Amino acid sequence: xxxxxxxxxxxxxxxxxxxxxxxxxxxxxxxxxxxxxxxxxxxxxxxxxxxxxxxxxxxxxxxxxxxxxxxxxxxxxxxxxxxxxxxxxxxxxxxxxxxxxxxxxxxxxxxxxxxxxxxxxxxxxxxxxxxxxxxxxxxxxxxxxxxxxxxxxxx
Numbered sequence: 001x002x003x004x005x006x007x008x009x010x011x012x013x014x015x016x017x018x019x020x021x022x023x024x025x026x027x028x029x030x031x032x033x034x035x036x037x038x039x040x041x042x043x044x045x046x047x048x049x050x051x052x053x054x055x056x057x058x059x060x061x062x063x064x065x066x067x068x069x070x071x072x073x074x075x076x077x078x079x080x081x082x083x084x085x086x087x088x089x090x091x092x093x094x095x096x097x098x099x100x101x102x103x104x105x106x107x108x109x110x111x112x113x114x115x116x117x118x119x120x121x122x123x124x125x126x127x128x129x130x131x132x133x134x135x136x137x138x139x140x141x142x143x144x145x146x147x148x149x150x151x152x153x154x155x
Contacts, residue, residue: 001046006152008037009046013148014090040148063116064138066126068102078129079103089123091096091115102134 007027011018018026019064024034041047056064071082079097086095094107110116116135124133144150 005037005041005046006040006148008034008145010148012038012050013146016052017060030053054131056109060080060111062112063106063110064141065106065110065116065128066136066138067106067108067124068098068101068132068134069104069106069124069127069134070101071103072131073129074103085127089119091119102132 004027008023011023011026018037020035021031023038024031027034029037037049048120056062069082071078082104086092086104091108091110092106093109094105096105096106097103108116108119110119120133120135124130
């Protein structure tokens with residue numbers, strides 16, 4: 001990956017809807033050369049997809065919970081069963097296997113605390129192998145740099 005590839009990634013991270021011609025102009029390439037580079041970044045897995053960032057609050061989801069889960073075992077089959085079950089629950093937007101005192105951290109969005117309580121009661125408490133659930137609520141999201149800026153620097 002060279003400086004031009006990083007510039008393409010930063011451009012796409014800032015605006016995934018930008019046309020190839022706009023990106024090519026920003027990074028100083030012809031449209032065809034830019035297209036080839038974008039395709040190579042996709043094939044190599046450095047670009048894994050394109051999407052929109054959703055405004056949770058404007059969509060009616062006012063609560064974000066970070067939930068730490070501890071399982072009774074860390075046997076691969078139990079981890080896989082837990083992960084399959086989590087993937088079926090609406091509202092869970094991220095799930096990460098983590099190191100430390102807990103096994104998983106979930107990011108959950110809910111309409112309000114009643115909605116979160118319902119999700120906890122109907123789904124989280126019934127997940128296979130769960131021994132502890134510890135929920136924290138986001139009070140404020142702090143703006144950070146884009147993913148591309150964090151990986152490659154702002155310059």
